Amino acid sequence: MNISRLTTDGRVKADPRWMPGKNRVAFSIQESPTLLALASVPEQGGASERLHPRATTSEFELCWNGDGSRLAFLQNRGNLNLKLVLLDASGKESIFDPGGGFAGVRHPAFLPDSGRLIFAQPAAGGQQVGSCDLAGQNHRLITSGPGICEHPAPWGGWIAFASSREGVFQLYTCREDGSQLRRLTRHPGSDTHPAWHPSGKWLAFCRRTEGRNQFFRIQLDSLTVQPLFLGEAFERIDHLAFTGNGTSLLFVGEKGGGQDIYRLDL
Amino acid sequence: MLHIGSFLAPVCRGTNRRSFLSMASGLPGLLSGGLLRAEEIRPVRSVVLLWLWGGPSHLDTFDPKPHAPAEYRGPFAAITTRVPGLRFSELLPNLASRANQFSLVRSHKNHDADHLKAGTFGLTGFAQGADGVAPSFGAIAARGLNATKGFTNKSGLPSYMAVGRGNPRDVVGPVRGYGGGNWGTGHDPFQVGCSWQGQSDLPGLTLLPGLTPANLGDRRRLLGALDEARRGTDAWAQTNQTAWNLLDNPQARSALDLSREPEAVRQRYGATAFGQGCLLARRMVEAGLPFIQVNFSQYVEAMTPNTDFGWDTHIYNFELLPDRLCPLLDRALPALLDDLTERGLLDDTLVLAMGEFGRSPRITPQAARDHWPRCYTSLWAGGGVVPGRVIGESDSRGEDPVTEPISPIHVGTTLAERLGVNSQIRAELGVLRGGRVLHELF
Numbered sequence: 169m170n171i172s173r174l175t176t177d178g179r180v181k182a183d184p185r186w187m188p189g190k191n192r193v194a195f196s197i198q199e200s201p202t203l204l205a206l207a208s209v210p211e212q213g214g215a216s217e218r219l220h221p222r223a224t225t226s227e228f229e230l231c232w233n234g235d236g237s238r239l240a241f242l243q244n245r246g247n248l249n250l251k252l253v254l255l256d257a258s259g260k261e262s263i264f265d266p267g268g269g270f271a272g273v274r275h276p277a278f279l280p281d282s283g284r285l286i287f288a289q290p291a292a293g294g295q296q297v298g299s300c301d302l303a304g305q306n307h308r309l310i311t312s313g314p315g316i317c318e319h320p321a322p323w324g325g326w327i328a329f330a331s332s333r334e335g336v337f338q339l340y341t342c343r344e345d346g347s348q349l350r351r352l353t354r355h356p357g358s359d360t361h362p363a364w365h366p367s368g369k370w371l372a373f374c375r376r377t378e379g380r381n382q383f384f385r386i387q388l389d390s391l392t393v394q395p396l397f398l399g400e401a402f403e404r405i406d407h408l409a410f411t412g413n414g415t416s417l418l419f420v421g422e423k424g425g426g427q428d429i430y431r432l433d434l
Numbered sequence: 435m436l437h438i439g440s441f442l443a444p445v446c447r448g449t450n451r452r453s454f455l456s457m458a459s460g461l462p463g464l465l466s467g468g469l470l471r472a473e474e475i476r477p478v479r480s481v482v483l484l485w486l487w488g489g490p491s492h493l494d495t496f497d498p499k500p501h502a503p504a505e506y507r508g509p510f511a512a513i514t515t516r517v518p519g520l521r522f523s524e525l526l527p528n529l530a531s532r533a534n535q536f537s538l539v540r541s542h543k544n545h546d547a548d549h550l551k552a553g554t555f556g557l558t559g560f561a562q563g564a565d566g567v568a569p570s571f572g573a574i575a576a577r578g579l580n581a582t583k584g585f586t587n588k589s590g591l592p593s594y595m596a597v598g599r600g601n602p603r604d605v606v607g608p609v610r611g612y613g614g615g616n617w618g619t620g621h622d623p624f625q626v627g628c629s630w631q632g633q634s635d636l637p638g639l640t641l642l643p644g645l646t647p648a649n650l651g652d653r654r655r656l657l658g659a660l661d662e663a664r665r666g667t668d669a670w671a672q673t674n675q676t677a678w679n680l681l682d683n684p685q686a687r688s689a690l691d692l693s694r695e696p697e698a699v700r701q702r703y704g705a706t707a708f709g710q711g712c713l714l715a716r717r718m719v720e721a722g723l724p725f726i727q728v729n730f731s732q733y734v735e736a737m738t739p740n741t742d743f744g745w746d747t748h749i750y751n752f753e754l755l756p757d758r759l760c761p762l763l764d765r766a767l768p769a770l771l772d773d774l775t776e777r778g779l780l781d782d783t784l785v786l787a788m789g790e791f792g793r794s795p796r797i798t799p800q801a802a803r804d805h806w807p808r809c810y811t812s813l814w815a816g817g818g819v820v821p822g823r824v825i826g827e828s829d830s831r832g833e834d835p836v837t838e839p840i841s842p843i844h845v846g847t848t849l850a851e852r853l854g855v856n857s858q859i860r861a862e863l864g865v866l867r868g869g870r871v872l873h874e875l876f
Contacts, residue, residue: 178705201742225739247738270748295801332509379527425701
């Protein structure tokens with residue numbers, strides 16, 4: 169497997185995302201001690217640039233819809249308060265506001281072909297998967313049950329997510345309406361960050377074993393789990409995502425104390 | 435097992451309340467400080483206090499409760515450590531693999547759930563009262579050592595320094611107990627900043643554009659510039675004088691210059707301000723500086739505009755800990771312990787990591803954890819600490835200690851005692867009355 173280092177500055181980073189039709193990779197970066205910023209870098213590596221150079225408050229967890237015409241991200245607009253910002257092709261901004269005070273959503277992703285976004289949000293005594301429309305309205309909860317839900321990822325009418333409903337984080341899938349809940353993994357450590365391969369036949373995910381992150385894949389028909397990338401040459405790996413055609417994985421790798429965005433060709 | 439139960443904070447002038455007195459009457463001498471082995475072993479040269487401002491979740495770090503109900507235990511696994519039977523959160527694998535190099539206190543108790551008040555209590559041992567603010571542990575160390583026969587600070591550095599971007603604060607103001615308190619600003623720590631790239635700066639000189647140690651050829655020009663700039667407050671003038679003294683002392687300048695470190699060493703600590711700050715602390719230890727406080731962040735808030743991501747995780751505790759806070763700590767602190775060990779410095783250096791309180795064991799409606807002063811954990815290493823121990827115990831949900839609650843005043847008393855600021859000096863200074871040495875650690 170070939171690994172390419174896309175950024176080289178070593179700053180704290182997270183959330184690499186493929187930018188549809190742009191041949192670039194977006195990510196979050198610690199721009200200053202008090203600012204997380206959105207940035208992008210060419211898919212082959214090179215100079216990175218900020219997406220919103222005039223932003224004065226932290227922005228992170230960027231996502232696009234399938235054709236790249238809409239994007240969404242989280243913006244820190246108050247004391248311990250995060251809003252979900254949605255931008256359409258014209259740059260018109262809509263907001264999903266989870267409320268004042270200590271509140272927020274996390275891990276937004278567009279549901280293909282449904283005109284809605286999904287995200288993780290505090291609700292019902294834990295954290296659930298919720299959704300809203302493209303205007304930030306018509307909110308509804310998708311999951312229920314105990315524990316914390318994170319990293320919801322949609323594909324073809326299904327949603328994969330991590331949940332601690334039965335202990336530590338494990339992977340589950342359900343339909344977009346929350347039905348047909350299915351547990352995928354059983355592991356003593358945490359399984360998080362599910363990412364659908366574009367074929368929809370398998371998921372890549374991050375498995376934490378005795379505290380060490382490694383990437384695995386699970387076949388959705390057989391639930392067979394196999395190592396995908398163990399990251400031996402890295403001090404830490406995290407935050408995986410597929411490129412658009414599914415031939416590469418993007419991830420944050422830590423080497424020499426610095427964090428950068430890497431592309432792993434599968 | 436000794437269970438005192440709830441207690442109220444001692445106030446600044448040192449009179450205690452309630453259970454401390456009742457316990458003292460039952461165990462004469464236990465609270466008077468400096469009893470068992472801690473005063474019999476050689477004092478340390480330095481204390482490094484890593485202040486995890488904002489309040490780390492004890493359940494999600496060093497005191498996991500994997501068998502607690504789901505609404506308490508959280509989503510993270512508990513992993514084995516190098517100490518049989520001891521488990522940490524899976525978010526701290528590097529510290530887990532070094533658990534035989536340090537000990538924990540799992541029964542801390544603060545008296546207030548407010549950052550500013552708890553911070554003052556946590557750093558001074560006393561609540562802010564009508565009679566003012568007690569001096570912080572670092573101020574006591576510096577002044578106490580200066581009053582100690584035979585002590586000389588050969589480092590060329592002030593005896594009490596803070597690494598970080600200033601006096602920790604929350605959105606409504608600074609913590610009052612950060613410095614000299616009633617002793618005055620002259621006993622505040624001298625602050626040095628440190629960037630993620632390892633660039634340290636002296637705030638006292640940043641007001642002079644273009645002035646760096648590299649262009650100090652014309653000292654008279656510098657002195658004139660300083661005199662001109664010194665027209666501010668006395669405190670500012672004192673800061674500037676200290677900065678000038680540092681610039682005039684090659685040894686002191688060297689201690690603050692991370693560019694002298696090999697790249698491999700700098701990388702071990704991580705490319706973060708806290709990581710490089712820990713490396714700077716190690717250089718200060720090498721120079722012989724007695725008390726160094728490394729601030730994890732300037733602000734408590736984890737996610738608030740214009741703040742720098744502390745441990746105050748009222749929202750997204752379960753994302754911020756794995757994504758940011760724990761990996762950062764789990765890199766810098768092991769690097770510091772390894773580095774001090776390899777250089778033969780750890781036996782003479784007492785390292786302590788803690789925040790002002792823990793976080794609520796019961797998961798909140800915001801799917802996170804709020805302030806929790808009733809129970810929290812600290813990590814102690816080096817300086818005569820017997821490693822691999824767990825002092826104190828929390829209940830099955832991490833809500834309260836089931837052993838003696840360890841108050842911040844005992845932390846301060848232990849730090850002072852191990853630095854050689856003994857009970858007599860403390861009495862002469864009128865500080866830390868009612869505190870006891872945590873002899874269980876030594």
